[in-house]
Amino acid sequence: MSATLIYSEVEEDLRASVRDLLADHASPAAVLARCESDQPYDLELWRLLGEMGATTLHVPEELGGQGASMRETAVVLEELGRSVAPVPFLGSAVLASAVFTVLGEPVPSETATLVVPFSSWQPVFSSGPVRSVADATVASLFIVPVSTPDGPELHLASSATVTPVTSLDLTRPVADVTVSESTVLARGADASNALRVALLTGAGLLASEQVGIAERCLFDTVAYLRERHQFGRAVGSFQALKHRLADLYQELVTARAAARYAADALATGEDVEIAVAVAAAHCSDVAVHAAEEAVQLHGGIGMTWEHPAHLFLKRAKADQLALGTPDRHRAALAELVDLRL
Amino acid sequence: MDADALRAKAREFVANQPTTDRLEFLRARFDAGLAWVHFPEGLGGLGAPRALQSVVDTELAGTPDNDPRRIGIGLGMAAPTILRFGSDEVKKRFLRPLWTGEEIWCQLFSEPGAGSDLAAVGTRARRENGRDGDDWLLTGQKVWTSSAHTARFAILLARTDPDLPKHQGLSYFILDMDQPGVEVRPLRQITGEAEFNEVFLTDARIPDAHRLGAVGEGWKVAQTTLMNERVAIGGNAAPRESGMLGAVAKTWRENPDRHTSALHDRLLRHWVDAEAMRLAGQRLRQQLAAGAPGPEGSAMKLGFAKLSQALSGLEVELMAEDGLRYDDWTLRRPDLVDFTGRGPGYRYLRAKGNSIEGGTSEILRNIIAERVLGLPSEPRVDKDVAWKDLPK
Ligand SMILES: Cc1cc2nc3c(=O)[nH]c(=O)nc-3n(C[C@H](O)[C@H](O)[C@H](O)COP(=O)(O)OP(=O)(O)OC[C@H]3O[C@@H](n4cnc5c(N)ncnc54)[C@H](O)[C@@H]3O)c2cc1C
Numbered sequence: 001m002s003a004t005l006i007y008s009e010v011e012e013d014l015r016a017s018v019r020d021l022l023a024d025h026a027s028p029a030a031v032l033a034r035c036e037s038d039q040p041y042d043l044e045l046w047r048l049l050g051e052m053g054a055t056t057l058h059v060p061e062e063l064g065g066q067g068a069s070m071r072e073t074a075v076v077l078e079e080l081g082r083s084v085a086p087v088p089f090l091g092s093a094v095l096a097s098a099v100f101t102v103l104g105e106p107v108p109s110e111t112a113t114l115v116v117p118f119s120s121w122q123p124v125f126s127s128g129p130v131r132s133v134a135d136a137t138v139a140s141l142f143i144v145p146v147s148t149p150d151g152p153e154l155h156l157a158s159s160a161t162v163t164p165v166t167s168l169d170l171t172r173p174v175a176d177v178t179v180s181e182s183t184v185l186a187r188g189a190d191a192s193n194a195l196r197v198a199l200l201t202g203a204g205l206l207a208s209e210q211v212g213i214a215e216r217c218l219f220d221t222v223a224y225l226r227e228r229h230q231f232g233r234a235v236g237s238f239q240a241l242k243h244r245l246a247d248l249y250q251e252l253v254t255a256r257a258a259a260r261y262a263a264d265a266l267a268t269g270e271d272v273e274i275a276v277a278v279a280a281a282h283c284s285d286v287a288v289h290a291a292e293e294a295v296q297l298h299g300g301i302g303m304t305w306e307h308p309a310h311l312f313l314k315r316a317k318a319d320q321l322a323l324g325t326p327d328r329h330r331a332a333l334a335e336l337v338d339l340r341l
Numbered sequence: 342m343d344a345d346a347l348r349a350k351a352r353e354f355v356a357n358q359p360t361t362d363r364l365e366f367l368r369a370r371f372d373a374g375l376a377w378v379h380f381p382e383g384l385g386g387l388g389a390p391r392a393l394q395s396v397v398d399t400e401l402a403g404t405p406d407n408d409p410r411r412i413g414i415g416l417g418m419a420a421p422t423i424l425r426f427g428s429d430e431v432k433k434r435f436l437r438p439l440w441t442g443e444e445i446w447c448q449l450f451s452e453p454g455a456g457s458d459l460a461a462v463g464t465r466a467r468r469e470n471g472r473d474g475d476d477w478l479l480t481g482q483k484v485w486t487s488s489a490h491t492a493r494f495a496i497l498l499a500r501t502d503p504d505l506p507k508h509q510g511l512s513y514f515i516l517d518m519d520q521p522g523v524e525v526r527p528l529r530q531i532t533g534e535a536e537f538n539e540v541f542l543t544d545a546r547i548p549d550a551h552r553l554g555a556v557g558e559g560w561k562v563a564q565t566t567l568m569n570e571r572v573a574i575g576g577n578a579a580p581r582e583s584g585m586l587g588a589v590a591k592t593w594r595e596n597p598d599r600h601t602s603a604l605h606d607r608l609l610r611h612w613v614d615a616e617a618m619r620l621a622g623q624r625l626r627q628q629l630a631a632g633a634p635g636p637e638g639s640a641m642k643l644g645f646a647k648l649s650q651a652l653s654g655l656e657v658e659l660m661a662e663d664g665l666r667y668d669d670w671t672l673r674r675p676d677l678v679d680f681t682g683r684g685p686g687y688r689y690l691r692a693k694g695n696s697i698e699g700g701t702s703e704i705l706r707n708i709i710a711e712r713v714l715g716l717p718s719e720p721r722v723d724k725d726v727a728w729k730d731l732p733k
Pocket residue numbers: 447448449450451453455456457458484485486487488537694697698699700701702703704707
């Protein structure tokens with residue numbers, strides 16, 4: 001096992017260009033202003049990401065993508081996490097795109113989403129309305145797992161009843177979705193497998209987004225505490241705080257390694273299940289810890305709506321539930337590594 | 342020299358070495374430049390990139406070798422310091438027997454009054470007749486010295502000028518442990534054994550040629566030692582679920598009657614943390630090999646200490662009535678340290694040292710906060726005061 005866990009030059013270049021784009025479009029002030037507007041998603045940014053090819057990096061060329069790998073897509077997610085950019089990347093470019101790719105179907109250029117509760121960690125085929133679906137309000141294609149008398153099927157719909165709900169995460173809102181007319185995309189084992197792979201891919205790549213969140217929360221907090229003075233000194237010179245930030249840094253170091261390993265595993269197909277379980281369980285908690293520390297260590301300003309810390313906290317907390325809570329991933333791991341209760 | 346050339350050289354060496362005597366083999370390997378390839382030619386290396394050592398190690402796998410735990414202080418701390426600051430004669434004299442394990446090394450840094458605050462050491466070094474070039478005579482007490490009882494030589498930090506502020510009046514030496522002025526007494530630790538010692542120095546003699554770095558520059562030299570100490574930790578590739586985690590996982594599988602859901606949850610959390618730490622170590626080595634070591638290394642020892650303590654604590658709980666027993670409290674003086682050797686009780690107690698030895702976890706957090714994150718340093722009240730005037 002010799003997965004490459006460092007970033008290649010190509011990956012660093014990609015990171016730089018995505019970061020540039022996000023600096024122009026997803027500043028904290030812009031993201032904050034947008035989240036209570038009529039359109040919480042930044043569709044212009046989403047279009048630009050598509051134009052630069054960032055939304056189809058891991059999709060094979062013959063299916064309409066860039067023919068790179070999950071490693072590159074993971075780098076984009078780190079950057080999106082760093083700015084909690086309100087784009088339907090995870091629903092469309094990760095979850096829906098994974099279904100199409102596994103089935104060998106060309107990936108459509110429309111925004112798509114996978115109609116499952118965003119908290120799903122294992123394939124469930126049901127019928128009727130689905131609650132708390134991510135990235136649905138801006139989707140024009142819906143992949144729906146349906147339970148039929150003939151077994152599980154994946155359906156494709158080009159319209160749905162989408163009811164936005166008030167969401168914990170302001171930058172990736174969820175909605176309730178009901179689909180009435182659809183066509184069959186896959187049946188039986190193919191359908192089950194495609195859904196399973198999509199959820200695994202989503203959980204594994206979400207870890208990279210979580211690394212981005214944790215990194216941003218840590219370094220913004222460090223910057224603030226270097227400037228903020230109380231008791232005649234920079235607050236960041238108090239050891240009680242320095243030690244908390246050092247612990248957070250240590251967590252970030254391990255989270256990055258786990259997330260890189262999951263991205264690499266998803267790229268090569270080796271050791272995927274363990275890699276994803278470890279990354280999802282670890283990075284979820286690290287991101288939440290970093291975001292909670294960011295709020296606390298900013299003091300009163302961290303508790304205000306006007307300061308962006310809450311955007312990261314809400315994203316981190318929602319991400320912790322998304323695609324399986326850490327305890328679900330640990331339970332999966334218990335089976336995978338034969339450490340049963 | 343590139344990987345292919347090195348591989349060929351290592352193969353040729355293995356093919357042409359009929360000796361089975363361990364020491365002879367190791368000496369020959371050193372002389373062939375295959376000991377540590379990044380060292381210069383003639384000193385056990387070939388001046389090759391450090392990352393290529395793994396090529397040699399792969400080719401020489403299974404040949405006679407040293408237990409790195411026995412010679413760790415020499416390899417990890419003394420050698421890089423000697424390489425950087427030693428004269429040609431010093432390098433020639435010391436590096437080969439250090440690497441072959443013929444001469445064991447210890448580190449005489451800490452003192453009763455100088456632990457975390459290492460720059461406060463008070464062991465005095467004086468010129469025998471007060472003249473440049475004379476031998477040095479050392480008097481003072483060192484403490485917590487691992488393997489002083491097996492060591493032939495020591496790296497040592499001592500005060501040459503008490504009138505200067507603490508960082509400035511220090512010098513760095515190589516001490517011959519085998520002389521009348523050096524007394525080593527076992528210091529029993531919480532595990533029952535005595536891995537470390539107290540070392541009393543009474544006019545212990547050091548030739549001036551065995552000073553490393555200029556007089557008064559001992560702090561700078563010590564930084565090289567400490568940096569290498571922390572690089573060495575977390576250095577080796579380990580398979581998944583090995584070390585402390587391996588022991589706990591085995592205990593879990595062998596004792597299904599002791600499973601509870603709370604213990605299960607803790608076990609899985611630690612499993613995840615251990616795997617993430619292992620991957621972080623792998624990532625760090627890849628950064629080093631790519632010639633771009635990141636600041637992440639400073640986080641490894643901190644994470645390792647937390648994890649080994651959590652795991653070993655869990656294991657004792659998992660042992661139920663067997664956890665109430667201990668294998669042996671007899672005072673012994675081991676010649677190597679094995680964190681995972683012996684029973685769960687030993688592992689639990691020994692792991693407590695992981696957050697103290699080689700810089701405490703609190704000091705490591707200070708270092709990460711100040712050097713990696715760039716947070717302001719603590720107010721320093723002692724920086725400009727003569728050492729002799731500091732409160733002790
Ligand atoms: C198993 C073992 C093996 C060892 N082997 C060697 C060896 O071979 N050679 C050698 O020279 N030494 C050795 N040591 C000594 C070790 O390096 C010291 O114990 C260590 O540096 C701490 O120093 P101290 O014991 O004086 O504790 P102190 O420095 O007195 O620390 C007491 C407590 O205060 C905390 N503290 C101190 N300063 C600060 C600060 N600025 N901010 C926050 N907290 C602080 C510490 O973290 C600790 O919790 C060994 C120690 C152990 C346990």
